[in-house]
Amino acid sequence: MKTPSIALKANAKSAVIDVLNARLADSIDLALITKQAHWNLKGPNFIAVHEMLDPMRAAIDNHVDIIAERISQLDGTPIGTSQRVAKATALDEYPTDIKKVPDHLAALADRFAKLANQIREDIDTTDEAGDADTADILTAFSRELDKDLWFIKSHLE
Ligand SMILES: [Fe+2]
DSSP states (O other): OOOOOOOSOHHHHHHHHHHHHHHHHHHHHHHHHHHHHHHHOBSTTHHHHHHHHHHHHHHHHHHHHHHHHHHHHTTOOOOOOHHHHHHHOOSOOOOSSOOBHHHHHHHHHHHHHHHHHHHHHHHHHHHHTTOHHHHHHHHHHHHHHHHHHHHHHHTTO
């Protein structure tokens, strides 16, 4: 028996799955980065920034799960192992030798902005592939990342 599946052309599905797996790797990396900063910050604004990062991490984890499950809904395989994520992420390696709060904020802003701007392109790509649902999932994530970037940048101005 042929089980029903989402009515998108096979090439559209595989294009969307590739986009989602690429962003899954970036997003898992970004989630790890927020904790790396949370643990290593030092300076006068410590507690504000330390506490700001935990809800950001929680929100990213939520979007990571939605992205991964969308890949499965499209009959793809979400790739979330540490080894594959490390190879696939498009984000620059997060420095492990920085301590000062502004240095962490600048490093975070860089990576949040990179992912947010890539996702903006992916919204159009997945929409053009005919997958409005994935475009909607990415739009929700884009809104979250834009808000996070604003929070991060506001400490630097
Ligand atoms: Fe903590």
